[in-house]
Amino acid sequence: MAAIPSHEQVSLSQVRIPVDMEAHAHEAEDNHFDYHQRAQWLRAAVLGATDGLVSVASLLMGVGAVKKDFKAMLLAGFAGLVAGACSMAIGEFVSVYTQYDIAIAQMKREEKTKNSEDMEKEKLPNPVQAAFASALAFSVGGLVPLLGAAFIKEHKMRLRLVVAVASLTLVVFGVIGAKLGRTPVVSSCARLLVGGWMAMAITFGMTKFIVSTGLQF
Known part of the structure; x- marks a missing residue:
C-alpha cells in the first residue's frame, strides 16, 4: 500500500483539530454556565x-361551582387577576428591597471602598424591576383561563374548558422551566399539573360545600 504523502497528512490534521477544539469549546462553555443564576429569574x-x-383558574372554578351567570364568573376572574397582580408586585418589591437593604448593610460592615461599593451595587437586584416582572408574569398566567372562559356561554362547557386550558398551560410552563433550567421535564410538568388540579378541585369543592350548608350567595 502506498504511503500517504506528508503534505496530505498535515492537511488532514489541520481539518480535524479545529473541529475538536470547537467541540471542546462548546462543552467547556456549557459546563461553566451558571444555571444557578439563571434559576433565580x-x-x-x-x-x-x-x-x-x-389562582384565576381556581377562582373561576369556585364561582362557577355556585353561579351559572356568565358575567359574574368573568367579573370575579378579572378582579382576582388585578388583585393578584398587585399583591405579587407589592410582595416582590418588599422582598427584594429587604434583600437589597441587607446586602448594602453587609457591604458597609465589611468596609468596602467607594469604588468597590459602587461596583457591587450594580449587581444588586432592582426592586422596581422585580415588582413589575412579577406582576407581568402573574397577569400573563391569569389571562389564559380568563380568556378561555370568555367565549363560552354554556356553563358546564365553560368549566371544562377552564380546566383543559389551565392543564395544557401548566404542562407548557413545566416544559419551559425544565428546558431552561436543565431539569427533568416529566417531573417538572407533573408537579405543576397535580398542584393545579388540586387547587382547582379544592376551591370548587369547598365552595360547593359552603353552599350546601345553607349559605346562599
Missing part, C-alpha cells in the same frame, strides 16, 4: 405565571 417568572394561572 426563571423561578420568579415561572412562579408568577403559574400563580396567576392557578
Whole structure:
C-alpha cells in the first residue's frame, strides 16, 4: 500500500483539530454556565405565571361551582387577576428591597471602598424591576383561563374548558422551566399539573360545600 504523502497528512490534521477544539469549546462553555443564576429569574417568572394561572383558574372554578351567570364568573376572574397582580408586585418589591437593604448593610460592615461599593451595587437586584416582572408574569398566567372562559356561554362547557386550558398551560410552563433550567421535564410538568388540579378541585369543592350548608350567595 502506498504511503500517504506528508503534505496530505498535515492537511488532514489541520481539518480535524479545529473541529475538536470547537467541540471542546462548546462543552467547556456549557459546563461553566451558571444555571444557578439563571434559576433565580426563571423561578420568579415561572412562579408568577403559574400563580396567576392557578389562582384565576381556581377562582373561576369556585364561582362557577355556585353561579351559572356568565358575567359574574368573568367579573370575579378579572378582579382576582388585578388583585393578584398587585399583591405579587407589592410582595416582590418588599422582598427584594429587604434583600437589597441587607446586602448594602453587609457591604458597609465589611468596609468596602467607594469604588468597590459602587461596583457591587450594580449587581444588586432592582426592586422596581422585580415588582413589575412579577406582576407581568402573574397577569400573563391569569389571562389564559380568563380568556378561555370568555367565549363560552354554556356553563358546564365553560368549566371544562377552564380546566383543559389551565392543564395544557401548566404542562407548557413545566416544559419551559425544565428546558431552561436543565431539569427533568416529566417531573417538572407533573408537579405543576397535580398542584393545579388540586387547587382547582379544592376551591370548587369547598365552595360547593359552603353552599350546601345553607349559605346562599
